[in-house]
Amino acid sequence: xxxxxxxxxxxxxxxxxxxxxxxxxxxxxxxxxxxxxxxxxxxxxxxxxxxxxxxxxxxxxxxxxxxxxxxxxxxxxxxxxxxxxxxxxxxxxxxxxxxxxxxxxxxxxxxxxxxxxxxxxxxxxxxxxxxxxxxxxxxxxxxxxxxxxxxxxxxxxxxxxxxxxxxxxxxxxxxxxxxxxxxxxxxxxxxxxxxxxxxxxxxxxxxxxxxxxxxxxxxxxxxxxxxxxxxxxxxxxxxxxxxxxxxxxxxxxxxxxxxxxxxxxxxxxxxxxxxxxxxxxxxxxxxxxxxxxxxxxxxxxxxxxxxxxxxxxxxxxxxxxxxxxxxxxxxxxxxxxxxxxxxxxxxxxxxxxxxxxxxxxxxxxxxxxxxxxxxx
Amino acid sequence: xxxxxxxxxxxxxxxxxxxxxxxxxxxxxxxxxxxxxxxxxxxxxxxxxxxxxxxxxxxxxxxxxxxxxxxxxxxxxxxxxxxxxxxxxxxxxxxxxxxxxxxxxxxxxxxxxxxxxxxxxxxxxxxxxxxxxxxxxxxxxxxxxxxxxxxxxxxxxxxxxxxxxxxxxxxxxxxxxxxxxxxxxxxxxxxxxxxxxxxxxxxxxxxxxxxxxxxxxxxxxxxxxxxxxxxxxxxxxxxxxxxxxxxxxxxxxxxxxxxxxxxxxxxxxxxxxxxxxxxxxxxxxxxxxxxxxxxxxxxxxxxxxxxxxxxxxxxxxxxxxxxxxxxxxxxxxxxxxxxxxxxxxxxxxxxxxxxxxxxxxxxxxxxxxxxxxxxxxxxxxxxxxxxxxxxxxxxxxxx
Numbered sequence: 001x002x003x004x005x006x007x008x009x010x011x012x013x014x015x016x017x018x019x020x021x022x023x024x025x026x027x028x029x030x031x032x033x034x035x036x037x038x039x040x041x042x043x044x045x046x047x048x049x050x051x052x053x054x055x056x057x058x059x060x061x062x063x064x065x066x067x068x069x070x071x072x073x074x075x076x077x078x079x080x081x082x083x084x085x086x087x088x089x090x091x092x093x094x095x096x097x098x099x100x101x102x103x104x105x106x107x108x109x110x111x112x113x114x115x116x117x118x119x120x121x122x123x124x125x126x127x128x129x130x131x132x133x134x135x136x137x138x139x140x141x142x143x144x145x146x147x148x149x150x151x152x153x154x155x156x157x158x159x160x161x162x163x164x165x166x167x168x169x170x171x172x173x174x175x176x177x178x179x180x181x182x183x184x185x186x187x188x189x190x191x192x193x194x195x196x197x198x199x200x201x202x203x204x205x206x207x208x209x210x211x212x213x214x215x216x217x218x219x220x221x222x223x224x225x226x227x228x229x230x231x232x233x234x235x236x237x238x239x240x241x242x243x244x245x246x247x248x249x250x251x252x253x254x255x256x257x258x259x260x261x262x263x264x265x266x267x268x269x270x271x272x273x274x275x276x277x278x279x280x281x282x283x284x285x286x287x288x289x290x291x292x293x294x295x296x297x298x299x300x301x302x303x304x305x306x307x308x309x310x311x312x313x314x315x316x317x318x319x320x321x322x323x324x325x326x327x328x329x330x331x332x333x334x335x336x337x338x339x340x341x342x343x344x345x346x347x348x349x350x351x352x353x354x355x356x357x358x359x360x361x362x363x364x365x366x367x368x369x370x371x372x373x374x375x376x
Numbered sequence: 377x378x379x380x381x382x383x384x385x386x387x388x389x390x391x392x393x394x395x396x397x398x399x400x401x402x403x404x405x406x407x408x409x410x411x412x413x414x415x416x417x418x419x420x421x422x423x424x425x426x427x428x429x430x431x432x433x434x435x436x437x438x439x440x441x442x443x444x445x446x447x448x449x450x451x452x453x454x455x456x457x458x459x460x461x462x463x464x465x466x467x468x469x470x471x472x473x474x475x476x477x478x479x480x481x482x483x484x485x486x487x488x489x490x491x492x493x494x495x496x497x498x499x500x501x502x503x504x505x506x507x508x509x510x511x512x513x514x515x516x517x518x519x520x521x522x523x524x525x526x527x528x529x530x531x532x533x534x535x536x537x538x539x540x541x542x543x544x545x546x547x548x549x550x551x552x553x554x555x556x557x558x559x560x561x562x563x564x565x566x567x568x569x570x571x572x573x574x575x576x577x578x579x580x581x582x583x584x585x586x587x588x589x590x591x592x593x594x595x596x597x598x599x600x601x602x603x604x605x606x607x608x609x610x611x612x613x614x615x616x617x618x619x620x621x622x623x624x625x626x627x628x629x630x631x632x633x634x635x636x637x638x639x640x641x642x643x644x645x646x647x648x649x650x651x652x653x654x655x656x657x658x659x660x661x662x663x664x665x666x667x668x669x670x671x672x673x674x675x676x677x678x679x680x681x682x683x684x685x686x687x688x689x690x691x692x693x694x695x696x697x698x699x700x701x702x703x704x705x706x707x708x709x710x711x712x713x714x715x716x717x718x719x720x721x722x723x724x725x726x727x728x729x730x731x732x733x734x735x736x737x738x739x740x741x742x743x744x745x746x747x748x749x750x751x752x753x754x755x756x757x758x759x760x761x762x763x764x765x766x767x768x769x770x771x772x773x774x775x
Contacts, residue, residue, distance in 0.1 A: 001385075001448055002378045003680040069377050260773055280769035287768055288694050295673035302379045317666045373662045 016077035024081035026347040033204040039084040048117030061111040072246035072301040079250020086159035092243040094121025097236035101224035122163030124154035132367040135179045141170035150215040160208030161198030173227050184229035185221045203357040237362045238315045242304045244358045245297040248322045251351045252290045252329040259333045289325040296321050313375035316368035323365040326355035392456040408461040411743040413727045416541045422463050423496040441494045447683045458628035469493035469500035473546050480604035503533040503547035511760050514558045520549035529595040539575050539588035542568050548609050561609035565601040582746035625675045625699035633706045641713045664705050671698050690771040693764035700754040707748040717741040
């Protein structure tokens, strides 16, 4: 039983923390968020040079053979800075899925370029009426002339418009909500019939609606086994959950620091706000929620590689808890800041927004409460 | 980061489990599992079994009769004891006074008291709270006036758990009036058989007699019964408050109770299926299980830091607050599980079970509501949860 980081992990953490500290002050972040791609290509190259984009991949494809704990370390630090670059989309979701289920050819063609920061991946799995049910897939892939024609719609694709390749779930058999019959395809975003409609999301990150109209791919675009894509998709999204849990802990940590500092300096009634017990107890609640969230984020990062039922149970528990803790930290930080906490110019509400978005990703509290109970 | 127990730890767990299996009396086990009242003989019987094995005081240094186990082993030991529904080990002598005597007691005090604590031949009680000193413990008024070779003790202690069983009581008493009220407090050992001591029972909301009020009227206590210096009582009390840590969260006991909820809710019917199948009940249970998981992993983090040699500080306050919140939620869900049959109130059934009588409702139902009412105490005792939040805000947050 050991919760400590290895020496390498400690170095990684120091290095990402330093980057966030130096390059990601709030004003710079807000300027970046307002630019066209919504993040910095230069930063992305830095990530590649520092090896962060390859941290979890096998050495055979140019990675460093790390684990979900390593990507959690990176994302926790990113959370503190509200980092905008598509690490979650390209590395944690897309990259890991391809590394787990992709053919040797697919991996060789894509992963080295992803790791070097030349190309990006995005994962397009959600459909407008699916809510959190992964088996709800109406996008169809028809087998025609030795390849597939994919037609359908995907919603809220994280960094979907800046990806070079899209991993798309599509139905190859069965009805709209059947578990079997869903397959995953690797689609070049430049293929004819792919249409993206990019937009900014509430937390400043970029999303896209994706239209697929008779998009032609070869048979070699199939990722993993035909009709059995759901299992690997669920695994990848659990990897995403471990990632956002770590990121949320970074957000909560920072919110707590900011609020604590404000409570020590903001004077009302002639004294610091933090001298009031009503404030102290609320800060103590925030501290406890944040620490317990951290415990479960560690658990999530370690358990993401365990057997399916154990993994689902652990990841759902973490996601529920972090959704709730994130809401507590977000709302309380705004409340304790008072009027200024409701303004766009202050960083505090932006952490609140990111935490709110994180709750919605990959299944919210209600969804995961149900999945948790189902793992008995 | 390695969140699994090592092979050695697993082997240790098996050893503990086998020992309990072979030595835990079945009639005791039945009582604990049914949530019935345990008496002095029950506790002492089990403690003597552990003592005979040399396992009664895992936290004590080996030279005093401890086991020399690592924090992880102690944690596993506690988990296994709880999972097997053994009676709790009464903490007053073993977990509280023992460590105090080792740290602050004289050699002769150690020689005189420690062996009987270890063998459970002396039952100790704790004399801290007073009618006028609850969360504000330092305002305590029980006086011990120095008179030659003894103190004359006058005053009263309250909420004295098992005071009616106790042979001895360790007390915080006021030996002098100081400007800073913490300064005039001393730590005194008092023989419960001394003239001038009387014990009055307090019946708690569950109908049970566990706690008492103890009265001291001109009780003569030899000066050799003072632990540490005169006026060092507050320092000792703080040491003691911080001592019992690893089990403060009560994770193992709560895990055991969650299994009990599942057993009971699995048997209760709602709308033609088991209550466990009822979505609204199930969501509450899942939420509770997740809170418990968060507590468990936080506890393990603290344990891991402790095993790495780090000093454990105000984290204990977090474990106390969250631990008792989980425990109280468990008692609520148990009451909810049995619906109407939470209502019949039969004191004999609470104490002895239904025995030969036909139970009123399911045989597991009678104890649940009294337990719920009683367990409100958990967020009050040991430094109320509000006091714990004060500690966090001062010691961790610097407010």
